[in-house]
Amino acid sequence: MLNKRYANRLEAMLIAAVCILLVLLGRMAYLQLFKGDFYGEQADGNRLRRTKVTAPRGIFYDRDGVELVNNLPGYVVALRRQNNPYDEEILRALSEIIGMPVAEMRKKLEENSDSYEPTRLKSNITPEMLTKLEEKKRELPGVMIEIQPVRNYLFKELGVHAIGYVGEVSQYDITQGSYKNMPVGSVVGKFGLEKTYDRYVRGIDGSYDEEVDVAGNVVKQLGQIDPVPGKSLQLTIDKDLQQVMEKAVDEHLAYLRSSGIAPGARAAAIVALDPKTGAVRAMVSRPAFDPNLFVHGISEKDWNIINNDPNYPMTNKVIGGEYPPGSPFKIITGAAALELGKVTPDELIFDSGRHWLIDMRNAGGEALGWLNFHEALRKSDNVYFYEMGNRLGIDNIVTFAKKFGIGSPTGIELEGELSGLLPTPENKKKAFPGETWMLGDTFNAAIGQGINLATPLQLAMVMSCVAADGVYHPPYLVENLLNNDGSIYQKVEHKPARDIGVSINTLRLIQKALEGVAEEGGTAAYFANLPRQIAAKTGTAENPHGQDHGLFVAYGPVEDPEIVIACIVEQGSFGTLAAGPIVYKVFEEWFRQEGFNSSAPAVK
Amino acid sequence: MQLNRYLRNIDWWLVFAVAALIGIGLMLIASATHSYATATGKAWHVERQSMFVGINVLLMIFCLRFDYRLLQQIAKPLYIFNLVLLLAVMFVGHSQLGAQRWIQIGPVTIQPSEFAKAIIIVCLAAFLAKRAEIYSDFTDYLPAIGYVFVPFVLVMRQPDLGTALVFAVIALGMLIMSGFKMRWLAMLSGAFVVLMPVFWMILKEYQKNRIRVFLDPELDPFGAGYHVIQSKIAIGSGLLAGKGWFAGTQSQLNFLPENHTDFVFAVAGEEFGFLGVCVILLLYGIIIWRGLTIALNAEDDFGTLLAVGITFMFTFHMFVNIGMTAGIMPVTGIPLPFLSYGVSSLTTNMFLVGLLLNIRLRKQQLQF
Numbered sequence: 001m002l003n004k005r006y007a008n009r010l011e012a013m014l015i016a017a018v019c020i021l022l023v024l025l026g027r028m029a030y031l032q033l034f035k036g037d038f039y040g041e042q043a044d045g046n047r048l049r050r051t052k053v054t055a056p057r058g059i060f061y062d063r064d065g066v067e068l069v070n071n072l073p074g075y076v077v078a079l080r081r082q083n084n085p086y087d088e089e090i091l092r093a094l095s096e097i098i099g100m101p102v103a104e105m106r107k108k109l110e111e112n113s114d115s116y117e118p119t120r121l122k123s124n125i126t127p128e129m130l131t132k133l134e135e136k137k138r139e140l141p142g143v144m145i146e147i148q149p150v151r152n153y154l155f156k157e158l159g160v161h162a163i164g165y166v167g168e169v170s171q172y173d174i175t176q177g178s179y180k181n182m183p184v185g186s187v188v189g190k191f192g193l194e195k196t197y198d199r200y201v202r203g204i205d206g207s208y209d210e211e212v213d214v215a216g217n218v219v220k221q222l223g224q225i226d227p228v229p230g231k232s233l234q235l236t237i238d239k240d241l242q243q244v245m246e247k248a249v250d251e252h253l254a255y256l257r258s259s260g261i262a263p264g265a266r267a268a269a270i271v272a273l274d275p276k277t278g279a280v281r282a283m284v285s286r287p288a289f290d291p292n293l294f295v296h297g298i299s300e301k302d303w304n305i306i307n308n309d310p311n312y313p314m315t316n317k318v319i320g321g322e323y324p325p326g327s328p329f330k331i332i333t334g335a336a337a338l339e340l341g342k343v344t345p346d347e348l349i350f351d352s353g354r355h356w357l358i359d360m361r362n363a364g365g366e367a368l369g370w371l372n373f374h375e376a377l378r379k380s381d382n383v384y385f386y387e388m389g390n391r392l393g394i395d396n397i398v399t400f401a402k403k404f405g406i407g408s409p410t411g412i413e414l415e416g417e418l419s420g421l422l423p424t425p426e427n428k429k430k431a432f433p434g435e436t437w438m439l440g441d442t443f444n445a446a447i448g449q450g451i452n453l454a455t456p457l458q459l460a461m462v463m464s465c466v467a468a469d470g471v472y473h474p475p476y477l478v479e480n481l482l483n484n485d486g487s488i489y490q491k492v493e494h495k496p497a498r499d500i501g502v503s504i505n506t507l508r509l510i511q512k513a514l515e516g517v518a519e520e521g522g523t524a525a526y527f528a529n530l531p532r533q534i535a536a537k538t539g540t541a542e543n544p545h546g547q548d549h550g551l552f553v554a555y556g557p558v559e560d561p562e563i564v565i566a567c568i569v570e571q572g573s574f575g576t577l578a579a580g581p582i583v584y585k586v587f588e589e590w591f592r593q594e595g596f597n598s599s600a601p602a603v604k
Numbered sequence: 605m606q607l608n609r610y611l612r613n614i615d616w617w618l619v620f621a622v623a624a625l626i627g628i629g630l631m632l633i634a635s636a637t638h639s640y641a642t643a644t645g646k647a648w649h650v651e652r653q654s655m656f657v658g659i660n661v662l663l664m665i666f667c668l669r670f671d672y673r674l675l676q677q678i679a680k681p682l683y684i685f686n687l688v689l690l691l692a693v694m695f696v697g698h699s700q701l702g703a704q705r706w707i708q709i710g711p712v713t714i715q716p717s718e719f720a721k722a723i724i725i726v727c728l729a730a731f732l733a734k735r736a737e738i739y740s741d742f743t744d745y746l747p748a749i750g751y752v753f754v755p756f757v758l759v760m761r762q763p764d765l766g767t768a769l770v771f772a773v774i775a776l777g778m779l780i781m782s783g784f785k786m787r788w789l790a791m792l793s794g795a796f797v798v799l800m801p802v803f804w805m806i807l808k809e810y811q812k813n814r815i816r817v818f819l820d821p822e823l824d825p826f827g828a829g830y831h832v833i834q835s836k837i838a839i840g841s842g843l844l845a846g847k848g849w850f851a852g853t854q855s856q857l858n859f860l861p862e863n864h865t866d867f868v869f870a871v872a873g874e875e876f877g878f879l880g881v882c883v884i885l886l887l888y889g890i891i892i893w894r895g896l897t898i899a900l901n902a903e904d905d906f907g908t909l910l911a912v913g914i915t916f917m918f919t920f921h922m923f924v925n926i927g928m929t930a931g932i933m934p935v936t937g938i939p940l941p942f943l944s945y946g947v948s949s950l951t952t953n954m955f956l957v958g959l960l961l962n963i964r965l966r967k968q969q970l971q972f
Contacts, residue, residue: 003908031840032878039840
């Protein structure tokens, strides 16, 4: 009999069983008696659910208080984690209601898989969806509806490069970028002023606490913290001017292409600002995009369209485009020559069509004969300014370029601003290793070509310095931070103005010459049709990759300058043709607002 | 007089422990399914479990009239029936969590692997008992090992790792009882350890994950680790005296999934506290003690082996299930005997208790 022979084994089994029971008992004592308080707290945390209420972002107003960006009431559907894998039936039912493919949901859930927070699946929930979700709540355990105001860009792409857009914070931003420790799914400024002023505009999220069961059914309402709305921004932008500017750009680009003048003209940058304060009144970069596309997470299709555009719609070319400054740079060369006494206003220099040291000519090959400073700048004579370069030397040119703000960012409140490129021997070495600085380089630099780059905003600032009699007012976009009720919360501090150190006599000479440009006989004579007189400088930036870029800078009215405009049309041909007509329309609008009407339409 | 003798020779300790556990089980199921019952207005789980308790008690009483040794004679057809059943699951079974475990027969969903455990005990006991006296060499045991290996593989294929392990443990207990040398056991264990990586490769991804997460539940706190984390919170927060029946927040607010089946012990821990847990463990202790005592006093080898197999199965189930809820065992779909909701498991376990009572009854009968 086995039980007699192996009775000791049965005994051993009993002892082993007792040991097993003691192990379990010990474990229970550890969990319940030793660590009981810890688990007790965890159990409490489990049944309390905190639902986030996203604070509405601040409103963006234009300078006159017109709303440019506001918020719409919005709801976001989120799913709390329960089982792995997620219940297929719940996902399918949810997919049907909110019209989002299950595969896309799974992707989002996967991205959020190491977080305790519910995964935000879809943010633009329609009232119909909301009703359906409410009806089917029982069949959709774990599905939550959170309140999240939706950013609304009232005028779509209007001013998008200045205003920017919001979007869900990216994993990169959380771990190492601009938004450290923000929760996944937060909506933050991603671009433009939305990003720069994010910490003011964002506000403080609120929440409410409820006791819930695992299906999210509320058992009891507990406390709540109301969200604090973000500060609103009062911009310097003039909505009407911005609108006119955008329309003018789009129409003129279309005209340039269809007329055959510049079939490749698709990109442009224009900025208008107040020379007496630096307040930017309008800012356009083309091509653009609709920021509303980004609010709910951009679709792959839309993203590909924007991202694959060879003209970079996402770049604000006003601050992020670097172009040879072309003829407007002659203002700097001229100022340097007059200030340093390298030329007197009345000295006549003979333009035979080429410079006598190097065979470098005027753009059109013309020869203008004897010229004084006024005529040379007004007619934008190359040979005269080659000679100025020859007399100044490159170092003096660079010194004055810096005075006018070339070579360093203006410091406007936008990300992605470039410095431009000063015409220094060092910069040439970087661009062309092994090559040394030649006199020809100085000639080129003197007329704004060659190793010489500036952003459209920097060009506007050169003009602004001239208009403001030598005072540099750093450009800015935000006037005030406003409270919810519209009262001023804080006036935004801007960088102080500085005197550029160019004498008033020199500036007067330059002003006179620029006024001449926009008069009968100047390179932009059609501006004489405007109700008030302006000063301007046309330019053409050499483009090794295609047709030249057309440039146009101006300010007006001349007796008391209120606005400076700089415009560049990529591959637009001559400035007076490519960029001038756009600037004309902006002036027209500006003067119209002041009650002056043009006597004649712009010449195309 | 027949009845009188029955009553005198019934193992009352065993009956008491089992009855108490089933009673506690019904209380726990009632609590665990409370929200469901409130929502539907019908305590479906409790009613169904109670109904099967009643049916099984009647069946047990009825079966006590027959000598358990009758089973020895039908072991062979039972074994074949078992294989057919397990094969059937593979082809017509419902799947859950990637495993096929259920068969729908009319209105009843059954879990053949539960019954298979009982059948394995009976068949292997019969197989070993026939030749138990002549076993001496290791090779003598090979037929018996092969005999279990076939259903073992079928269950593994379902895949139901938990049940397969139960088969192995049952076989282990009976082999030990039939004189399997400890030296061989040590060698087999050594071989198992060496072959561990091979077993790892055979495991399905979700099984591997369970083991990974068992080692570190925080690896996937809202996924594979969710059950264990929530279960530990439930048990731990029960403290000494528990939160009270129907008052466990984890259980009542549905934070604990499967809380009426595999994780029912967590409800006990949360609502009845450490004291309740002690009572339950004590009751299991009684069952094990009685099981081994019945084995010791059994009239024949078949009875001894049956009793050992049954006791091993109960013990293993209890240890693995409670260990799982307490986070010291990986998550396997092994129910807690008498406490978990599940009529297949309940019926099997009550049948096995009936067998224990039967073995004890026949022995006493001969003394008269």
